[in-house]
Amino acid sequence: SRSIDLAVIPGDGIGQEVVAEGLKVLSAVLPQDVKLETKEYDFGARRYRATGETLTDADLDSLKAHDAILLGAIGDPSVPSGVLERGFLLKLRFAFDHHVNLRPSKLLPGVATPLAGQPEIDFVVVREGTEGPYTGNGGTIRTGTEHEVATEVSVNTAYGVERVVRDAFARAQARPRKKLTLVHKNNVLTFAGHLWTNIFNKVAEEFPEVTTEYIHVDAATIYLVTDPARFDVIVTDNLFGDIITDLAAAVSGGIGVAASGNINPARTYPSMFEPVHGSAPDIAGQGKADPTATVLSVALLLRHLGYDTEADRVDTAVAADLTERVDLPPRTTAEIGDALVGRVTG
Amino acid sequence: SRSIDLAVIPGDGIGQEVVAEGLKVLSAVLPQDVKLETKEYDFGARRYRATGETLTDADLDSLKAHDAILLGAIGDPSVPSGVLERGFLLKLRFAFDHHVNLRPSKLLPGVATPLAGQPEIDFVVVREGTEGPYTGNGGTIRTGTEHEVATEVSVNTAYGVERVVRDAFARAQARPRKKLTLVHKNNVLTFAGHLWTNIFNKVAEEFPEVTTEYIHVDAATIYLVTDPARFDVIVTDNLFGDIITDLAAAVSGGIGVAASGNINPARTYPSMFEPVHGSAPDIAGQGKADPTATVLSVALLLRHLGYDTEADRVDTAVAADLTERVDLPPRTTAEIGDALVGRVTG
Ligand SMILES: CC(C)[C@H](C(=O)O)[C@@H](O)C(=O)O
Ligand SMILES: CC(C)[C@H](C(=O)O)[C@@H](O)C(=O)O
Numbered sequence: 001s002r003s004i005d006l007a008v009i010p011g012d013g014i015g016q017e018v019v020a021e022g023l024k025v026l027s028a029v030l031p032q033d034v035k036l037e038t039k040e041y042d043f044g045a046r047r048y049r050a051t052g053e054t055l056t057d058a059d060l061d062s063l064k065a066h067d068a069i070l071l072g073a074i075g076d077p078s079v080p081s082g083v084l085e086r087g088f089l090l091k092l093r094f095a096f097d098h099h100v101n102l103r104p105s106k107l108l109p110g111v112a113t114p115l116a117g118q119p120e121i122d123f124v125v126v127r128e129g130t131e132g133p134y135t136g137n138g139g140t141i142r143t144g145t146e147h148e149v150a151t152e153v154s155v156n157t158a159y160g161v162e163r164v165v166r167d168a169f170a171r172a173q174a175r176p177r178k179k180l181t182l183v184h185k186n187n188v189l190t191f192a193g194h195l196w197t198n199i200f201n202k203v204a205e206e207f208p209e210v211t212t213e214y215i216h217v218d219a220a221t222i223y224l225v226t227d228p229a230r231f232d233v234i235v236t237d238n239l240f241g242d243i244i245t246d247l248a249a250a251v252s253g254g255i256g257v258a259a260s261g262n263i264n265p266a267r268t269y270p271s272m273f274e275p276v277h278g279s280a281p282d283i284a285g286q287g288k289a290d291p292t293a294t295v296l297s298v299a300l301l302l303r304h305l306g307y308d309t310e311a312d313r314v315d316t317a318v319a320a321d322l323t324e325r326v327d328l329p330p331r332t333t334a335e336i337g338d339a340l341v342g343r344v345t346g
Numbered sequence: 347s348r349s350i351d352l353a354v355i356p357g358d359g360i361g362q363e364v365v366a367e368g369l370k371v372l373s374a375v376l377p378q379d380v381k382l383e384t385k386e387y388d389f390g391a392r393r394y395r396a397t398g399e400t401l402t403d404a405d406l407d408s409l410k411a412h413d414a415i416l417l418g419a420i421g422d423p424s425v426p427s428g429v430l431e432r433g434f435l436l437k438l439r440f441a442f443d444h445h446v447n448l449r450p451s452k453l454l455p456g457v458a459t460p461l462a463g464q465p466e467i468d469f470v471v472v473r474e475g476t477e478g479p480y481t482g483n484g485g486t487i488r489t490g491t492e493h494e495v496a497t498e499v500s501v502n503t504a505y506g507v508e509r510v511v512r513d514a515f516a517r518a519q520a521r522p523r524k525k526l527t528l529v530h531k532n533n534v535l536t537f538a539g540h541l542w543t544n545i546f547n548k549v550a551e552e553f554p555e556v557t558t559e560y561i562h563v564d565a566a567t568i569y570l571v572t573d574p575a576r577f578d579v580i581v582t583d584n585l586f587g588d589i590i591t592d593l594a595a596a597v598s599g600g601i602g603v604a605a606s607g608n609i610n611p612a613r614t615y616p617s618m619f620e621p622v623h624g625s626a627p628d629i630a631g632q633g634k635a636d637p638t639a640t641v642l643s644v645a646l647l648l649r650h651l652g653y654d655t656e657a658d659r660v661d662t663a664v665a666a667d668l669t670e671r672v673d674l675p676p677r678t679t680a681e682i683g684d685a686l687v688g689r690v691t692g
Binding site for chain 2: 082115116134139140142144145146147148150151153154156158159162185187188189190193217218222224246249250254
């Protein structure tokens, strides 16, 4: 008999509320014979305030044993900027080698977008997750004085770039349009830019059916608002991916529906699935948060674990709910979750 | 009697065409007693192909003698990515210490925007121009092998950050809304992020009338499409500024109307004014390019040299032209230039 052993990290703020709904939908959609086991972890701001700990070696050891991780959101205004981001979120992505950060963008019929004319949007960003300016390399000298110098070092390796580029080509190859766009800034960041571009061109030879293009990150933001239909799969570095996926979320239905997977394709460690949004302390505890991004992250999780039919059912349920919600009065977090449970079981 | 000694760098592609119109408008708007002298320089792809030179010490010496520089666009597909960008554009910005890269965004009534509902947009981005990931620091080892490592070092100094932050506060102070937003990614790029944030908070004390806020760069792209009216003045680092000003241009009328000034406020070297767009080789030589961004850059140039009344007249002429063009058939580059000449002299 099959089973899923899931680590659940609700985290801070609305993280608690949205993860509860994600789990409801996950339980509902799984076939009877699949045993779902969950273990909840109390990582985040509360634990940091209580113990000073963000993510210990023992924590990593426990998490390692699971099949996958579902995360709500981490972060709270009471904790200085950077502490939980570097000490928990990024530490976990790096420790578990989550080098494929997958962020799909699909604008569904009827869903509100800030763009005029309801353009067609259906692309996925493959953001590198373990290198670039996110490594934490760098430092300061003469700290706090008028002579301070602060550096940030973007580290890019052929090994790290090639594996994520190859993953993106494979994803492009598997989609009907078979198009892959490299987004970088190779005219200014020439060291990293040439590495990315050369590897992209080299791997392209293995995928002759995939149409390729290169776009500078600044120009990419223009296309994301004037011609998002041009994109099918985008591959990009960690920081550029961070920036353009927030914009992509904004134009394709908002941050409330943007899902992500922090994937270790080699499966040497569990992959982690989380909404792109944060902990939204301003609306936390009010039942106002939209659990859709978490539920869509559950679909990515299901697909990663091989439950494709179930993932499709979740995606279909969300699409129907989003399209119909235009005519509905606002619902609570739990009401949206219940509606989705109804759809996946119905 | 007064005079302006202007270095003119038409550059490549549509650069030639748009600069011609910018100069027409500049001549037309200047009072009779102001003598305009121009010297044209042939920098860009043609010279690079002919001589292998991008910008020599002798070139910098000649340029140094002028009151200001008007540039069209530099870049051509025949030149490898990075050569002219690093060898000319960035070299000039760094050599002449253009640390305030000024990029206003204003959506005029009737002007097309990809955003639904014609939101109010009227803000200016103060982008740092001489530090950050643009310094060219970094390198590669094991170049071209499967073990290559490529680094890019973002260099940030208290000196460099403070002067641009202070400039931005002064600009915010001079505007009716008096609001300044710092855009960075201080939760991940903690070394540079804390330097920027600390200096921003310190300088804020000198400007008690200015309302301040901090936004992560990823979230800033969301606000730029969902709530651009929230911005008045934005100050940010070189790379984030590059990215968000292209997006800002896209939402506020397009890259065809986005102006910029590369300013040395200490006036130790001439400042340079240029449209944000590139050389657009696909439409070069066809009289199709919109000279508006160049003409608006001429307005920034006039303001920098103290010709405020004339700058206002150029801005007003452009605003009127943009608002009325909605009902006009497409015009050539020269026709738009002539129309603007008519308006500034009329
Ligand atoms: C919270 C932060 C560390 C994170 C990132 O920058 O990756 C977030 O913005 C994201 O996109 O998941
Ligand atoms: C061409 C390039 C070097 C330049 C930059 O990145 O600054 C351009 O994109 C700009 O914004 O002026």
